[in-house]
Amino acid sequence: MTTAAPRPTDHRSRLRDTKTAPYWLDRPEHPAPLPRLTADTTCDLAVVGGGYTGLWTALLAKRDHPERDVLVLEQNTCGHAASGRNGGFCSPSLTHGLANGVERWPAEARLLHRLGLENLDAFRRDLDTHGIDCGFTRGGKVTVAATPWQAEGLKGAHALAHRFGEHTRLLDGAQLREYVDSPVWTAGLWSPDYALLDPARLVWGLRAACLDLGVRIAEHTEVTALTARHTGRVRLATPYAAVGARQVALATNIYRPLLKRLSLSMIPVYDYALTTEPLRDDQLAAVGWSGDHGITDAGNQFHYLRKTDDHRILFGGYDAVYHYGSPVDEARTQRPATFDTLAAQFAEAFPALAGVRFSHAWGGVIDSTTRFCMFAGTAARGRVSYALGFTGLGVGATRYGAQVMLDLLAGRRTERTRPAMIRRPPVPFPPEPVRYLGVEATRRSMAREDVDGRRNLWLRTLDRLGLGFDS
Structure with a gap:
């Protein structure tokens, strides 16, 4: 799919009754909010941010040291932002794909590749250990091509993957139709080491596991300032109370990072998605989608597709919108023009699903860096750590980022902290304009x-x- 045209004339009618809310979060099992912090307190470790990165950090810190007093401070509710709005693709890569890692850190590419696979294995074990049922399925992914040059690119990706021991497989037209049948896509690349999960159930499961271990979580508690004191504690200011922490982990995603040095490290990019109404078995069979795999296309402006547990198709991506001045604004997560584009592209990709309506339309903000993947570091003489900039492929990598922050706070030199992607920050974005x-x-x-x-x-x-x- 290379453009938004041609547009079937009926695609807009399929958006008529769409809810403007993230599908994953629009459920009765959404946990009730936890109380905000209203009294001054102290703790051993304060984690700022209640998304995947923050909750993994709190969980692993408390599990390794049960005596540690860990407090999570979340400005809204856990999972309200990117952790509850993404597509649920759980990549084994820490570097936004193997090619990006090889291009930027060729000498360390094999180490980073191994660490990513080990992280995904440990991710699954931790889900089992803590009883987190988030529909984790290692069903693989198919990357599809719509043009000859995209198909050639898949051949290069296949050769690179085999150099690193990945068992990818090129798919021609007939083979591709065993995974998805669309007039738009002519070739594909099957990657088995890929997982899908339910984003909201993951964040809610991590939240519950933290509470079970004794982690304190304060929701609707925005941290407005960070001050490193000579007393050895770091002071965090919130609207109604202050926190004195021995150590702080910043897991703020694209929101204000509280450290001035990070102000140009990331930009907010808005991403959008639709989900269909639940589909019948014969409708899914009509598009050849019988497996549990996810699908992405090979364009620069790429789409991502996956099925949900209740047989909807999630269709997102393509538009990646940056607004002048880097605003982070909930109102911008609704963009009718993009929903219109996605609906037209869905109709083009799946003419066999003519008439299928969309149930939900939403957007979210991605913390993008100039090198497309996470970075980490410390401040305040090692009392503050941060892991940020996951650039849209952070579902799996957030666990790794959490471990890196804990290693850095402990002063440990490990395989996780050794790579240049951790030791060296990304090139900052220039100021406006x-x-x-x-x-x-x-x-x-x-x-x-x-x-x-x-x-x-x-x-x-x-x-x-x-x-x-x-x-």
């Missing part, structure tokens, strides 16, 4: 490459500088 102009030039250039297969001078220059922008 250069930032917006650069992002827009990159986005437009990538869209043109999807159409004609040619990488223009701007993109080649970014490649040489090790910079870029990814949807």
